[in-house]
Amino acid sequence: MRIGELAARTGVSVRSLRYYEEQGLLTSSRSVSGQRHYTEAEVERVRFIQRLYAAGLSSRTISDLLPCVDTPSEGNSDAALERMAQERNRLSEHIDELVRTRDALDGLMATARAHRESEVLAHRVRARRGSGEGTSAPRVPES
Amino acid sequence: MRIGELAARTGVSVRSLRYYEEQGLLTSSRSVSGQRHYTEAEVERVRFIQRLYAAGLSSRTISDLLPCVDTPSEGNSDAALERMAQERNRLSEHIDELVRTRDALDGLMATARAHRESEVLAHRVRARRGSGEGTSAPRVPES
DNA sequence: CTAAAACCTGACATCAACGTCAGAGGCAAG
DNA sequence: CTTGCCTCTGACGTTGATGTCAGGTTTTAG
Numbered sequence: 399m400r401i402g403e404l405a406a407r408t409g410v411s412v413r414s415l416r417y418y419e420e421q422g423l424l425t426s427s428r429s430v431s432g433q434r435h436y437t438e439a440e441v442e443r444v445r446f447i448q449r450l451y452a453a454g455l456s457s458r459t460i461s462d463l464l465p466c467v468d469t470p471s472e473g474n475s476d477a478a479l480e481r482m483a484q485e486r487n488r489l490s491e492h493i494d495e496l497v498r499t500r501d502a503l504d505g506l507m508a509t510a511r512a513h514r515e516s517e518v519l520a521h522r523v524r525a526r527r528g529s530g531e532g533t534s535a536p537r538v539p540e541s
Numbered sequence: 542m543r544i545g546e547l548a549a550r551t552g553v554s555v556r557s558l559r560y561y562e563e564q565g566l567l568t569s570s571r572s573v574s575g576q577r578h579y580t581e582a583e584v585e586r587v588r589f590i591q592r593l594y595a596a597g598l599s600s601r602t603i604s605d606l607l608p609c610v611d612t613p614s615e616g617n618s619d620a621a622l623e624r625m626a627q628e629r630n631r632l633s634e635h636i637d638e639l640v641r642t643r644d645a646l647d648g649l650m651a652t653a654r655a656h657r658e659s660e661v662l663a664h665r666v667r668a669r670r671g672s673g674e675g676t677s678a679p680r681v682p683e684s
Numbered sequence: 685c686t687a688a689a690a691c692c693t694g695a696c697a698t699c700a701a702c703g704t705c706a707g708a709g710g711c712a713a714g
Numbered sequence: 715c716t717t718g719c720c721t722c723t724g725a726c727g728t729t730g731a732t733g734t735c736a737g738g739t740t741t742t743a744g
Contacts, residue, residue, distance in 0.1 A: 400741095402690060412691085413732060421731095431740055433691060446645065452635070453642045456730075467649060479653050486646045492595075493639050496632060499596040502589070503629045506610060510622050545720060555721085556702060564701095574710055576721055599700075 401426075404436045408444040415444070421457040423447050423464060453489055544569075547579045551587040558587070564600040566590050566607060596632055 405412045418424040419434070424443065426434035446467075450460045463485070466478040548555045561567040562577070567586065569577035589610075593603045606628065609621035 400691075411732070413734085416692095417731070429740095431691085432693095433740075449638065449642045449645070451731085453639055463649075466653060479650060482646060482650050482653070486643060486650070489639060489643050489646070493636060493643065495592065496596055496636050496639070499592045500629060500632050500636065502592065503625060503632070507622065507625050507629065510609060510625070543721075554702075556704085559722095560702070572710090574721085575723095576710075594701085 399436050401434045401436070404440060404444065407441050408448070410444055410448060418444070418447060418457075422461045423457060454492060455485060459485065542579050544577050544579070547583060547587065550584055551591070553587055553591060561587070561590060561600075565604045566600060597635060598628060602628060 399407075401412050401415055404410075405415055408415075415424065419426060424440065424447070426436055426440075429435055447460060447464075450463075451457075455463075459481075463478060463482055466482065542550075544555050544558055547553075548558055551558075558567065562569060567583065567590070569579055569583075572578060590603060590607075593606075594600075598606075602624075606621060606625055609625065
């Protein structure tokens with residue numbers, strides 16, 4: 399397939415695909431007229447690249463690791479394996495931090511809800527003193 | 542405290558602190574001569590801002606949410622609560638994606654290790670045919 | 685054949701979160 | 715008062731991934 403189709407199928411812009419090639423993350427066979435052609439395998443590869451980007455890896459780091467993906471031979475696998483382990487740990491730490499931040503957000507939301515509830519109750523008290531019920535349980539969805 | 546101390550205690554550069562104020566994420570009382578002064582509370586606030594940044598939120602988004610942190614009143618809490626829930630979900634999806642990426646990295650590492658092991662075994666076979674044992678089980682640590 | 689659509693290279697633009705520098709003023713200690 | 719350190723504003727530089735545009739070639743549809 400040509401670059402437009404790859405872009406459409408991966409959701410990545412044509413510009414980015416060319417940039418990936420420029421950075422050595424992606425290769426293409428060229429037709430005689432110089433147009434890039436890709437195989438099905440490149441679809442998955444581009445998606446993986448995107449996920450590594452989303453994981454916070456730089457293109458430099460990705461290009462360090464991707465050869466290891468292509469040809470898991472002994473030449474690269476020794477040094478690159480350590481590099482991968484290192485990046486994996488960074489990623490793991492990052493995940494932990496994000497989870498803690500999510501927990502903090504949950505805490506804030508709970509506080510905000512509590513404030514809202516208390517105000518709603520105050521309104522109701524002002525409206526009619528001592529209402530029996532009529533309001534369904536204040537469903538506070540969990541994590 | 543003045544800005545230098547806040548920077549030292551949070552590990553954030555002086556430049557960044559001024560930038561935060563410029564973006565409306567942080568406020569300071571000014572001395573007559575115009576110097577910024579902060580209280581202890583700002584230390585925690587800066588750390589929280591950092592974590593939101595690390596969670597991938599933009600300064601714009603953070604400034605949308607932080608008022609809700611400051612004054613959890615009904616004025617902001619209604620719209621901002623939805624915003625927070627939305628960001629929380631984005632964060633959650635992001636975390637899931639990172640976990641999947643980490644799993645993918647684990648898979649790659651396992652593959653690389655397998656290749657290395659097989660080569661090591663090949664070497665040993667070439668060295669002496671039919672060794673009984675002596676190699677402990679090829680420990681492939683799990684996620 | 686011809687026009688539209690897709691592609692090429694190369695270059696400059698953008699955006700966010702900073703770094704860095706210049707020039708000027710504030711503040712405590714000697 | 716001077717020396718040294720901290721702070722101020724304002725402006726320009728940086729980096730990485732990408733947008734965008736120009737000017738030209740190739741492919742495709744009619």
